[in-house]
Amino acid sequence: LAFVATVPRTRRLLKEEDMTKIEFETSEEVDVTPTFDTMGLREDLLRGIYAYGFEKPSAIQQRAIKQIIKGRDVIAQSQSGTGKTATFCVSVLQCLDIQVRETQALILAPTRELAGQIQKVLLALGDYMNVQCHSCIGGTNVGEDIRKLDYGQHVVAGTPGRVFDMIRRRSLRTRAIKMLVLDEADEMLNKGFKEQIYDVYRYLPPATQVCLISATLPHEILEMTNKFMTDPIRILVKRDELTLEGxxxxxxxxxxxxxxxxxxxxxxxxxxxxxxxxxxxxxxxxxxxxxxxxxxxxxxxxxxxxxxxxxxxxxxxxxxxxxxxxxxxxxxxxxxxxxxxxxxxxxxxxxxxxxxxxxxxxxxxxxxxxxxxxxxxxxxxxxxxxxxxxxxxxxxxxxxxxxxxxxxxxxxxxxxxxVDMFSIDVLVVQGTKCAFLFQPYTGFTDLGP
CATH class of the missing domain: 3.40.50.300 (P-loop containing nucleotide triphosphate hydrolases)
Structure with missing residues (x-):
């Protein structure tokens, strides 16, 4: 509850061009679900989604969430800033059995800050679900990790080194894990992290669902997925769409x-x-x-x-x-x-x-x-x-x-x-006065030029 009070309840509606202009190369069975209400999500999760400020799913959310919920292995790629984190967070929360206080989903990220951010999004979206989620990252107190994991966490978001350490110590039990998410997957499967990822993967149940998420997925990374994914659904944005139109x-x-x-x-x-x-x-x-x-x-x-x-x-x-x-x-x-x-x-x-x-x-x-x-x-x-x-x-x-x-x-x-959120009145640059009169920041609004 203390965390939720710090989450801004602001509009997170992506601009309409995000829905219509992005071209995806997808597996044939992928359809587009235009609203959160038609995704078959649980009521307490829907409440959390709308309370967080989402109104309409982004292009990647419209395509990927239902496929992940179905239990399919998924490779999802879309531009930065188009809602990929919420895509897998919503999917993970939908698949949890809250009555079972064991780790059911494991999310791995390349940096401590990103793992912490994922934890916060999960807690905010799962505000009405009583979900337990722990950020398991290096540079923090090992004893605190052990205490939190012993208490029971539905989801663990962390960096590979500390997560593997907790698995080896048997503080993070993997028997109930049914989903593994690799955020920034191309970085996670690069030389620096690849061995750590495989170390973690070896301890997971054989039927674990695997989801890869990133803004960039080079061909060599896609080829590597054959080693640990089963007939994955592919939702890939075309390369010339990747440079972020805005x-x-x-x-x-x-x-x-x-x-x-x-x-x-x-x-x-x-x-x-x-x-x-x-x-x-x-x-x-x-x-x-x-x-x-x-x-x-x-x-x-x-x-x-x-x-x-x-x-x-x-x-x-x-x-x-x-x-x-x-x-x-x-x-x-x-x-x-x-x-x-x-x-x-x-x-x-x-x-x-x-x-x-x-x-x-x-x-x-x-x-x-x-x-x-x-x-x-x-x-x-x-x-x-x-x-x-x-x-x-x-x-x-x-x-x-x-x-x-x-x-x-x-x-x-x-x-x-x-600029609107900083209430700038007058800007003087090179002797030229440029007047901007802005209202205080009120959320993610598109003021236009």
Whole structure:
């Protein structure tokens, strides 16, 4: 009950184009269920869905929820910010026997923050079901994990290392598990996690249903699923749909690495109009850039995987609340994390692969809203940028020379959805006064340009 009071009861209706324009490549037996009421969901779950603020299922929810509920293995892919987390959370909750206080569903995620976010969504949607859900993640007290698991949890959401540790200690009993969900599945089946996933999978009952969810699913990952999935239903968005229609993409030609910092400082005033995430490729670069920005009297926060868990949680709490506006991070923040008011992404370093690019820019433009992605590109990065454009059939335009002012001029079209919550009265940039009179934030509304 204490948690539920903190969940904002806001409208989470995706824009209509999310329902109609996305093209999926699906198995023949997949049909479209246009409303939550026609999905055959239990009454107490429906109450939780509507209380959470959902009104109409998104495109991926319309296709995937019924298939998961039927007990089929499912591979589901859709763009970032289109409701994938709620897709499997609703499905998991529908399949639980609440009278049985044993773990019946296991959800694995690549980062601690994402596992915690999944737990919160489950508790909120299951508000009227008396569901027990525990977040089992590294960096936290092992004794507390053991105590919670001994009490009995219907669902465990966690990171593979800590989950496997709890299984080996026999604190997490797997005999009643009937569903395994891999969120950000391509990352989970990558080299770093693959062995841990297989370690966990070996302890699950043979008939366990498996669901894979991600915004990106490369061909080699799809081929790998034959090892542990049975005749899976496939719901895959077409590749050229993946670049997220509502996100305007730019690049800034900086020529040399040392010019990036000055470019970022020039843009700082604009970053704080809304909330922004700046991505670097290494933890060392995050620490260096954070220190440089603070030395120049800019207010920023930062996060990466080497930070203590308590510090990571504190930074996330501040950023979600809007207390901090600019977050510098590694790719620990690139997957799945949902802060709807983020509408600007800066790739200080271009990511190392094409899939990460989609996940990074997908931190903006959540729930069909608009966003902007700006890429700092050195001379030797142009080839990588063109490869991303070609692979996803998208266009990344060069930002005009008067970068700051040009960016501000994008606000009415691309960022107005998110600026509204900060009640900005007047913005002065390069001597140009741009007046914006906004009402306080009242929910996920589409104000339009």
């Amino acid at each position: 996100i305007k993409q730019f690049f800034v030609a900086v020529e040399r690495e040392e010019w990036k910092f000055d470019t970022l400082c020039d843009l700082y005033d604009t970053l704080t109009i809304t909330q922004a995430v700046i991505f670097c490729n290494t933890k060392r670069k995050v620490d260096w850039l954070t220190e440089k920005m603070r030395e120049a009297n800019f207010t920023v926060s930062s996060m990466h995987g080497d930070m203590p868990q308590k510090e990571r949680e504190s930074i996330m709490k501040e950023f979600r609340s809007g207390a901090s506006r600019v977050l510098i991070s590694t790719d620990v923040w690139a997957r799945g994390l949902d802060v709807p008011q983020v509408s600007l992404i800066i790739n200080y370093d271009l990511p190392n692969n094409r899939e990460l690019y989609i996940h990074r820019i997908g931190r903006s433009g959540r729930y069909g809203r608009k966003g902007v992605a700006i890429n700092f590109v050195k001379n030797d990065d142009i080839r990588i940028l063109r490869d991303i454009e070609q692979y996803y059939s998208t266009q990344i335009d060069e930002m005009p020379m008067n970068g700051k002012l040009a960016f501000v001029n994008l606000l009415p079209e691309y960022l107005i959805d998110n």
